[in-house]
Amino acid sequence: MPEGQALQPERRPVAFRGGGFLPRTSRAVGAIGFAVVLLAWQGALAAGWISPVFLPSPVEVALALRDLAASGELWRHLSISLYRIVLGWSFGTAAGLGVGSAMALFSLARSLGMPMISALFPIPKIALLPLLILWLGIGETSKVATIGLGVFFPTAIATYSGIDNVSRTLIRMAQSFGIPFGAIVCKVALPGALPSILSGMRISASIALLLVVSAEMIGAESGIGAFVLSAGNLMQTDQLVAGVAVLSVLGLLVGAALSAAEKALLSWR
Amino acid sequence: MKLAVDVRRHAYDDLLVLSDVSFTVADGEVVCIVGPSGCGKSTLLGIVGGLVRPTDGTVATEGALRPGTLNPVTFVFQDFALLPWRSVRDNVGFPLEHHRLSSADREARVSDALARTGLADFAGALPKQLSGGMRQRVGIARALAVEPALLLLDEPLSALDAQTRELLMDDFGRLWMGAGITALYVTHNLDEALRLADRIVVLSRRPGRIKDIVSVGIDRPDRTAVAAAPRLAVLRERLWSLIRDEAASADREMARA
Amino acid sequence: MTASRSRQVGRFAWRVGVLLLGLALAGGAHAEKLTVGVLKLASSGPVFLAQDLGYFREAGLEVEFKFFEAAQPVAVATVSGDLDVGVTGVTAGFYNLAGKGALKIIAAQAREEPGYRLVAVVASRKADEAGLKRLEDLPGHAAAVTQVGSTFHYSLGLLAERHGFDIGKVRVVPMQSVPNVVSAVKGSQVEAAILPATAATPLVNAGEARLLAWADETPWQVAVVFTSPKMIGTRRDALERFVAAYRRGTEAFREAFLAKAPDGRLVPGPQADRDLAIIARYTGQSAESVRGSIPYVDPQARLLVGDIHRQVRWYQGQKLVDPGVDPRGVLDLSFVPGHLDVPN
Numbered sequence: 075m076p077e078g079q080a081l082q083p084e085r086r087p088v089a090f091r092g093g094g095f096l097p098r099t100s101r102a103v104g105a106i107g108f109a110v111v112l113l114a115w116q117g118a119l120a121a122g123w124i125s126p127v128f129l130p131s132p133v134e135v136a137l138a139l140r141d142l143a144a145s146g147e148l149w150r151h152l153s154i155s156l157y158r159i160v161l162g163w164s165f166g167t168a169a170g171l172g173v174g175s176a177m178a179l180f181s182l183a184r185s186l187g188m189p190m191i192s193a194l195f196p197i198p199k200i201a202l203l204p205l206l207i208l209w210l211g212i213g214e215t216s217k218v219a220t221i222g223l224g225v226f227f228p229t230a231i232a233t234y235s236g237i238d239n240v241s242r243t244l245i246r247m248a249q250s251f252g253i254p255f256g257a258i259v260c261k262v263a264l265p266g267a268l269p270s271i272l273s274g275m276r277i278s279a280s281i282a283l284l285l286v287v288s289a290e291m292i293g294a295e296s297g298i299g300a301f302v303l304s305a306g307n308l309m310q311t312d313q314l315v316a317g318v319a320v321l322s323v324l325g326l327l328v329g330a331a332l333s334a335a336e337k338a339l340l341s342w343r
Numbered sequence: 344m345k346l347a348v349d350v351r352r353h354a355y356d357d358l359l360v361l362s363d364v365s366f367t368v369a370d371g372e373v374v375c376i377v378g379p380s381g382c383g384k385s386t387l388l389g390i391v392g393g394l395v396r397p398t399d400g401t402v403a404t405e406g407a408l409r410p411g412t413l414n415p416v417t418f419v420f421q422d423f424a425l426l427p428w429r430s431v432r433d434n435v436g437f438p439l440e441h442h443r444l445s446s447a448d449r450e451a452r453v454s455d456a457l458a459r460t461g462l463a464d465f466a467g468a469l470p471k472q473l474s475g476g477m478r479q480r481v482g483i484a485r486a487l488a489v490e491p492a493l494l495l496l497d498e499p500l501s502a503l504d505a506q507t508r509e510l511l512m513d514d515f516g517r518l519w520m521g522a523g524i525t526a527l528y529v530t531h532n533l534d535e536a537l538r539l540a541d542r543i544v545v546l547s548r549r550p551g552r553i554k555d556i557v558s559v560g561i562d563r564p565d566r567t568a569v570a571a572a573p574r575l576a577v578l579r580e581r582l583w584s585l586i587r588d589e590a591a592s593a594d595r596e597m598a599r600a
Numbered sequence: 601m602t603a604s605r606s607r608q609v610g611r612f613a614w615r616v617g618v619l620l621l622g623l624a625l626a627g628g629a630h631a632e633k634l635t636v637g638v639l640k641l642a643s644s645g646p647v648f649l650a651q652d653l654g655y656f657r658e659a660g661l662e663v664e665f666k667f668f669e670a671a672q673p674v675a676v677a678t679v680s681g682d683l684d685v686g687v688t689g690v691t692a693g694f695y696n697l698a699g700k701g702a703l704k705i706i707a708a709q710a711r712e713e714p715g716y717r718l719v720a721v722v723a724s725r726k727a728d729e730a731g732l733k734r735l736e737d738l739p740g741h742a743a744a745v746t747q748v749g750s751t752f753h754y755s756l757g758l759l760a761e762r763h764g765f766d767i768g769k770v771r772v773v774p775m776q777s778v779p780n781v782v783s784a785v786k787g788s789q790v791e792a793a794i795l796p797a798t799a800a801t802p803l804v805n806a807g808e809a810r811l812l813a814w815a816d817e818t819p820w821q822v823a824v825v826f827t828s829p830k831m832i833g834t835r836r837d838a839l840e841r842f843v844a845a846y847r848r849g850t851e852a853f854r855e856a857f858l859a860k861a862p863d864g865r866l867v868p869g870p871q872a873d874r875d876l877a878i879i880a881r882y883t884g885q886s887a888e889s890v891r892g893s894i895p896y897v898d899p900q901a902r903l904l905v906g907d908i909h910r911q912v913r914w915y916q917g918q919k920l921v922d923p924g925v926d927p928r929g930v931l932d933l934s935f936v937p938g939h940l941d942v943p944n
């Protein structure tokens with residue numbers, strides 16, 4: 075049979091078909107990409123493809139930032155906003171950790187908490203702002219509360235599901251050594267939930283940054299959110315973009331801080 | 344410490360898991376429990392250790408405790424149950440933390456347990472850096488650190504490879520057998536039971552009942568000798584005949600469920 | 601020869617005449633389209649009258665209104681070319697946009713004029729009880745406005761100049777919208793507020809706030825008609841016809857609503873009810889609330905040019921308008937003759 079012979083000693087190399095699915099991040103590529111975007115932006119304005127009425131150039135934005143920093147305005151706005159963010163985030167996180175833990179640990183809290191969180195979480199906190207202002211006034215309290223409320227829900231959910239997913243055997247192990255309830259919560263449940271809590275914090279920190287702009291919409295004379303809003307109202311586009319840039323740098327810094335925290339606290343994974 | 348188990352009935356909702364399981368364990372005795380999958384072995388161990396409340400039944404211990412005993416009834420787990428964020432040293436020290444001990448005493452207990460289990464060099468390592476055998480050694484060191492009177496071991500070797508199992512069984516003999524520690528040891532592996540047990544409780548398929556209790560009757564150190572092989576083979580055959588049918592129908596039941 | 605020649609010429613002339621008539625008819629059928637951005641406010645009354653009474657149509661224009669909620673987007677949409685003409689209040693944001701050469705003011709709309717009350721400064725009840733009785737007491741207190749750099753903000757600035765207090769010592773609190781300002785006053789969360797008459801009057805009548813002053817003492821240009829320089833360059837003719845028709849609207853508006861008897865009482869014109877109904881229809885408000893918010897509009901749409909200069913300078917002093925903005929650059933005075941108060 076000629077076919078049989080054709081099959082015989084033919085060598086067929088095995089082709090490589092693995093690889094891929096292992097994306098890596100390179101800081102250099104990120105920086106170059108950023109620089110290219112900035113250059114293209116500046117170039118498009120210089121060439122007249124974009125009217126300066128619609129978009130300020132990166133140089134104008136940089137100059138606006140420099141002026142803001144030099145006059146101390148930047149620091150004034152930033153410090154008050156950071157104060158609101160830190161305070162609101164801390165309250166929201168503390169409450170979220172407490173309520174989330176309670177929901178993970180106690181039947182009563184779980185039965186009450188689950189439907190409430192499902193009902194209240196999707197409400198845009200900005201929609202509640204007028205109510206918060208009625209209850210709490212236009213001072214710091216309503217602004218801190220807006221941020222706190224936005225932070226509370228994701229933290230509570232992350233804490234709850236984090237503790238819920240802690241391995242049952244670890245809990246049984248601790249019980250089998252007669253460890254008291256409170257110590258099991260602090261030494262087993264919460265540390266076990268830490269990965270989930272930290273990724274919840276990533277979300278809640280971004281929400282805090284988003285909400286500082288909403289919180290400063292009403293009755294705020296200073297703050298980076300109020301500054302961005304008034305720059306928008308005043309059509310000072312260079313200031314607007316400068317303020318937005320400050321917010322996104324803030325976002326980057328918070329992200330980096332959380333990555334560092336994850337690296338330090340979750341090295342055991 | 345002596346142990347008297349008398350579980351008349353245990354059910355999870357409508358699922359009857361254990362029925363009339365009564366036996367006693369003498370001071371310092373090692374009793375293995377074998378039985379088909381799902382017959383309630385882990386449940387039984389949980390009841391003995393006070394982690395599961397039996398539907399109807401009692402468990403009692405008897406006998407004076409040594410002064411150093413912090414946690415008389417202590418578990419060793421199949422999947423080790425180590426806290427992944429704690430170093431080996433801190434995992435072993437974990438159960439000691441809520442006892443009023445001087446820090447010197449605490450450290451002495453930890454380093455003694457680590458030394459006996461051959462972990463001294465790994466005290467600072469995290470669980471993820473250890474092999475499976477090493478991890479179970481940490482689990483055993485943690486149990487030894489509280490100087491238990493009764494050890495409850497739920498398939499402590501089943502997650503390990505055969506060679507590691509052999510090594511750890513040797514360690515068991517050295518570490519606690521003959522040291523006056525009573526043990527209840529759940530396993531699927533008949534050879535393991537024949538190597539370690541004074542007596543073997545054979546459970547039927549679910550609901551678990553005692554089918555038979557087999558005494559090994561060979562001195563533990565002699566069992567690895569060639570001379571013991573024929574007698575062990577006879578015992579093994581007897582155990583296997585008790586279990587085979589149960590295991591087969593339990594398996595079919597599982598497949599159907 | 602001559603007879604036949606003249607007959608030929610006559611026939612030619614007749615043909616040309618028919619052709620021209622056809623062209624004219626065709627031109628009439630295809631009126632030129634203009635898209636105009638307005639707010640649904642009584643101050644937009646003149647444009648609504650010009651539309652409804654057919655002045656735009658008679659000028660060969662087909663005007664389409666686009667309605668907006670706030671002044672700012674009208675300016676932005678005019679810059680982007682979505683609107684041909686905008687008619688709204690002038691804010692600091694407007695001057696910043698116009699200062700980049702993107703907008704030109706071509707005619708006047710509403711203005712503050714003594715005796716025509718548009719904007720009030722009120723004190724909350726708590727502040728009133730605590731002794732905030734006069735405008736001069738404002739420094740050291742918080743005053744709510746809709747937005748920083750809004751017409752309300754400038755009103756307060758003019759009052760400060762006139763009454764000799766330092767606006768830098770008043771905490772100007774932006775609340776984003778009139779309803780927010782109202783609830784801040786009701787809840788005594790701010791000590792004072794600058795509000796349109798339509799919102800201030802009910803508050804004062806209900807005893808929830810106390811009137812400190814009307815802002816009608818100094819005449820100033822609140823709202824204007826504007827377009828983009830590109831429109832002026834390419835469609836000047838249509839814009840001129842638009843302004844002419846618009847001025848017929850302002851004249852009708854004056855006749856209906858702005859005439860005063862010697863004793864200062866307003867005397868409604870013969871067509872006042874009809875015109876009120878028109879404006880009510882366009883704004884979606886009741887005739888009654890339109891009547892309560894009729895502002896002064898110059899009957900010939902002449903701008904208070906000096907005030908525009910003063911506005912830009914004032915906003916610049918408050919650092920709300922970029923220092924490079926030249927008020928002359930935002931004005932095109934060629935569409936309306938005889939503008940008022942023109943600086944040399």
Ligand SMILES: Nc1ncnc2c1ncn2[C@@H]1O[C@H](COP(=O)(O)OP(=O)(O)OP(=O)(O)O)[C@@H](O)[C@H]1O
Pocket residue numbers: 355358360379380381382383384385386387549
């Ligand atoms: N907490 C529980 N709730 C309900 N049913 C349970 C629970 N724990 C165990 N069971 C059921 O009870 C039966 C006995 O479980 P158990 O874990 O005690 O068996 P086992 O003998 O240890 O099995 P294996 O050999 O697989 O470890 C099984 O059918 C199991 O599904």
Ligand SMILES: [Mg+2]
Pocket residue numbers: 384385386497
């Ligand atoms: Mg089991």
